[in-house]
Amino acid sequence: MDCITQASFMRGFMDLCDLSFNKGWNERNGGNVSYRIKPEEIREVTAFLNEEAPSQTIGITAENLAGEYFLVTGSTKFFMNVKSNPFDNTCIIKIDEKGENYKIVWGLQKGGRPTSELPTHLLNHSVKKHCTNGAHRVIMHAHPANIIALTFILPLDGKVFTQEIWQMMTECPIVFPAGIGVVEWMVPGGPEVAKATAELIQKQDVVIWAHHGIFCSGEDFDLTFGLMDTVEKAAEILVKVISCGGKRQSIGAKEILSLAEPYSVPIDAEMFS
Ligand code: 13P
């Protein structure tokens, strides 16, 4: 391999950032993405890594991430530049043996640090690695306009958001059968918001940050992007419905729950309790 960007995980990550930017979800440096790199993928790129880099504290402890490598977007870096210049706008970090510190082993060639939301990304990865038996590898944060708009209109309650958004498209309860979690407005970037998000992401793959944006977790780049796209599209429909004077008819709880059996998805009935 002549260049690290030939690695398929690098290409997938760059494409994801580009798609997200083109959706209008990442104004300026808004949003961030992290990917837990597979051992066989990191072996392919070892020649490009500097394992002697200095260590820095994460701000949270994630013991089950010890020794893992992540590809992440850089703080203050613009999504629109990731695809054309991943060297200056992304980095690969390695977590130490305690799960408390990281070092930048590749990237951010003009300087900088990983996303300011690193505590939330890594705590979410830690929880998802545990509860999906390692299947989930992607955490994506963005600022989609319709989801943010709804946090000014609906009560900041996960059950209300789930019920309202599930009703907007029949596919929604099939795509995210555990529903949506909502975190009230908090100062971003720190360990408190990381813990509040991680608590919800144990059960759900979608967590909305009130008046800020959304986090999605998934197995790969396509599934994570597709999840965010589905939630944002349903949110757009809801904004339109509300703007047109509100619902005159809709899909009921019983109908939504009746999708579980034919589609073999565990739709969480608790969301209607
Ligand atoms: P970063 O530029 O540090 O990734 O922050 C962007 C953001 O969306 C913060 O929530």
Ligand code: ZN
């Ligand atoms: Zn943000």
